[in-house]
Amino acid sequence: EVKLVESGGGLVQPGGSLRLSCAASGFTVSGNYMSWVRQAPGKGLEWVSVISSGDNTYYADSVKGRFTISRDTSKNTVHLQMNSLRAEDTAVYYCARINTMSAVDYWGQGTLVTVSS
Amino acid sequence: QSVLTQPPSVSGAPGQRVTISCTGSSSNIGAGYEVHWYQQFPGTAPKLLIYGNSNRPSGVPDRFSGSKSGTSASLAITGLQAEDEADYYCQSYDSSLSVRRVFGGGTKLTVL
Numbered sequence: 001e002v003k004l005v006e007s008g009g010g011l012v013q014p015g016g017s018l019r020l021s022c023a024a025s026g027f028t029v030s031g032n033y034m035s036w037v038r039q040a041p042g043k044g045l046e047w048v049s050v051i052s053s054g055d056n057t058y059y060a061d062s063v064k065g066r067f068t069i070s071r072d073t074s075k076n077t078v079h080l081q082m083n084s085l086r087a088e089d090t091a092v093y094y095c096a097r098i099n100t101m102s103a104v105d106y107w108g109q110g111t112l113v114t115v116s117s
Numbered sequence: 118q119s120v121l122t123q124p125p126s127v128s129g130a131p132g133q134r135v136t137i138s139c140t141g142s143s144s145n146i147g148a149g150y151e152v153h154w155y156q157q158f159p160g161t162a163p164k165l166l167i168y169g170n171s172n173r174p175s176g177v178p179d180r181f182s183g184s185k186s187g188t189s190a191s192l193a194i195t196g197l198q199a200e201d202e203a204d205y206y207c208q209s210y211d212s213s214l215s216v217r218r219v220f221g222g223g224t225k226l227t228v229l
Contacts, residue, residue: 035218037220044206044220044223045155045163045206045223046220047219049216050216050217050218058218059215060215060216061215061216064215094162098218101151101153101168101169102150102153102218103151103168103169104155104165104208105168107162107163109162
């Protein structure tokens with residue numbers, strides 16, 4: 001069974017940092033495109049970052065230079081390092097697997113990041 | 118403002134048919150990239166509803182169908198049921214975006 005479990009969310013002050021983790025089971029993250037999608041309170045879905053099976057990385061303009069996506073194949077985990085956090089980064093962050101047709105076929109349960117003083 | 122435009126809300130009575138549109142451009146849907154649809158209930162993660170324009174994952178009722186034409190796509194729901202009340206999002210690939218992928222703004226479906 002495919003499962004994605006996020007962790008690492010919480011309350012952080014503006015300018016602070018957080019590292020989100022996504023533990024995968026039932027498949028290997030190394031052979032798949034993985035991504036982070038966020039949803040601000042009461043808002044729609046927003047792509048944050050993607051890492052390809054070949055380790056190419058992609059970022060939304062809103063997080064470029066502040067967020068870094070990475071993969072730890074030994075732990076079958078994907079990470080999102082978030083630096084210089086802003087109030088507008090407050091959202092539920094979902095870990096997601098992208099299938100070969102570029103659709104998200106599996107989602108984690110989400111982890112809440114709140115940026116506030 | 119998303120590059121994929123959806124109506125903010127649609128509604129219908131039980132048993133009726135509703136459609137949700139998703140309008141893109143030449144850098145996404147119009148370029149031939151496939152459209153996918155997701156259903157999301159409050160407080161839960163989205164769920165893949167339609168992939169590759171018109172394909173249903175296992176377990177999705179055939180009341181849900183998708184289509185694509187030109188720079189637009191549509192999700193149709195027939196035989197509307199109370200449990201279909203949710204938010205619906207379209208998604209595609211966009212070569213003009215740095216992250217390469219985009220969601221529509223979402224549509225709230227209300228079952229009257």
